[in-house]
C-alpha cells in the first residue's frame with residue numbers, strides 16, 4: 186500500500202519485515218558429548234516441515250524438543266530452559282491433542298548413531314506470537330516417553346542449537 190505523496194511527509198516510516206519462510210539450527214554438542222547436526226524448518230501447506238540430520242548419538246531414541254530460550258551458553262545445555270509452551274499445556278507427543286509447542290517427540294538413531302527426521306508439524310509457527318525463531322533446540326541423552334511431566338523424562342542434554350531465520 187502506498188500513501189499519497191503529500192501524506193508521506195507526516196506518516197511515520199513503518200519498517201516492513203517479510204514473513205519468515207524457513208529457519209535453520211546448527212546443533213552443537215554440550216560439554217562431554219559429540220552430537221552434531223542440522224535441523225531445518227520450512228513453511229509448507231498445512232504446517233512447518235521439520236528435517237533433521239543428527240549424528241554422534243547413542244543408538245536408540247532421543248528426546249527432541251524446542252526449548253524456551255535460544256541461550257545455549259551453559260555447558261550442560263540447561264540455559265535453554267524448559268519446553269517452549271506458550272499455551273501452558275501438558276507435555277505430550279507431537280501428534281497428541283495436548284502438547285507443548287516444543288514437543289517434537291524423538292529422534293531415532295541407527296547403529297552408527299545417525300538419526301534423520303522428516304515430518305510436517307501442524308502446531309509450531311515460524312511467525313506470530315508463538316514463533317519458534319530465536320528459541321532453542323535440544324537433543325537429549327534418553328528417550329522422551331511422551332507422557333511424563335513436565336519434559337518426558339528425556340534426561341541430559343547432549344546437543345543444543347538456536348533457531349535462526351534462513352533464506353529457504
Ligand SMILES: [Cu+2]
Pocket residue numbers: 248249250251252323324325336339
Ligand atoms: Cu528437551
Ligand SMILES: [Zn+2]
Pocket residue numbers: 250268275276277284285287288335336337
Ligand atoms: Zn514438552
